[in-house]
Amino acid sequence: MNGRVLLLPVGLKDGRPVLISEIPEAESGRNCGCVCPNCGGPLVAIQGPFQQPHFTHERVDCAYDARNATLVGLLEMAREILLLEKRIMLPGLEITDENEDEPPEEPGTMRGPVRRRRVAYPGIVSVTDAHFEREAGEPIPRLVVETGRGPVQVELLVRRQAAKSAQKASEYRGGGCAAIEIDLSRTTYPEILDRGSLRSLLVFNTVNKDWLHDDRRQEAERDLREAERSPSVDR
Numbered sequence: 713m714n715g716r717v718l719l720l721p722v723g724l725k726d727g728r729p730v731l732i733s734e735i736p737e738a739e740s741g742r743n744c745g746c747v748c749p750n751c752g753g754p755l756v757a758i759q760g761p762f763q764q765p766h767f768t769h770e771r772v773d774c775a776y777d778a779r780n781a782t783l784v785g786l787l788e789m790a791r792e793i794l795l796l797e798k799r800i801m802l803p804g805l806e807i808t809d810e811n812e813d814e815p816p817e818e819p820g821t822m823r824g825p826v827r828r829r830r831v832a833y834p835g836i837v838s839v840t841d842a843h844f845e846r847e848a849g850e851p852i853p854r855l856v857v858e859t860g861r862g863p864v865q866v867e868l869l870v871r872r873q874a875a876k877s878a879q880k881a882s883e884y885r886g887g888g889c890a891a892i893e894i895d896l897s898r899t900t901y902p903e904i905l906d907r908g909s910l911r912s913l914l915v916f917n918t919v920n921k922d923w924l925h926d927d928r929r930q931e932a933e934r935d936l937r938e939a940e941r942s943p944s945v946d947r
């Protein structure tokens with residue numbers, strides 16, 4: 713979050729997500745009437761010109777889940793925005809014939825030239841529904857969006873973590889449901905507190921989106937491997 717820790721920007725008011733920037737001054741503090749998106753505990757709206765506006769828990773019992781609360785709150789916001797907007801721009805998909813993150817099979821051997829193949833261009837698809845699914849033991853619910861090309865799970869990256877995407881991608885491989893990650897970790901905090909900016913980041917931007925899982929990737933990678941094994945390929 714650009715060197716600054718993002719403090720909880722979203723609360724739930726009457727079941728709907730609200731940004732801290734949308735709380736009128738008169739309802740600041742304990743009068744905000746919001747609860748935590750993660751634990752349901754009462755929130756206090758902290759505003760004022762000299763600090764990053766944010767929500768904080770009224771009681772300490774949930775203070776340690778602030779990070780999960782931020783993620784769940786932003787997922788709630790994503791769900792509401794996508795349902796209102798009824799569309800989402802999905803990222804393009806490009807594959808290479810080698811996993812550049814992995815070392816060559818035999819130490820000291822050279823890799824061959826990396827071939828790239830574009831499987832899909834970015835494109836807007838319709839959104840007909842968006843709902844949460846949660847399996848037992850999962851700390852964060854999954855946001856599943858029904859789109860013109862089937863269900864797509866939407867993950868948000870709020871804080872940068874090394875190799876997190878790669879790790880997630882491997883987790884998703886057996887999962888089945890297509891999944892994208894929307895990277896909000898480079899978004900500055902005033903921007904993330906603005907519903908219009910969030911709308912562009914979630915709905916229309918493609919630079920910040922990537923596929924975590926897509927059946928087309930496996931198919932295309934298989935085709936590429938088969939083409940490599942074919943004797944017509946000059947090796």
Ligand SMILES: [Zn+2]
Nearest residue numbers: 748750751774
């Ligand atoms: Zn909480």
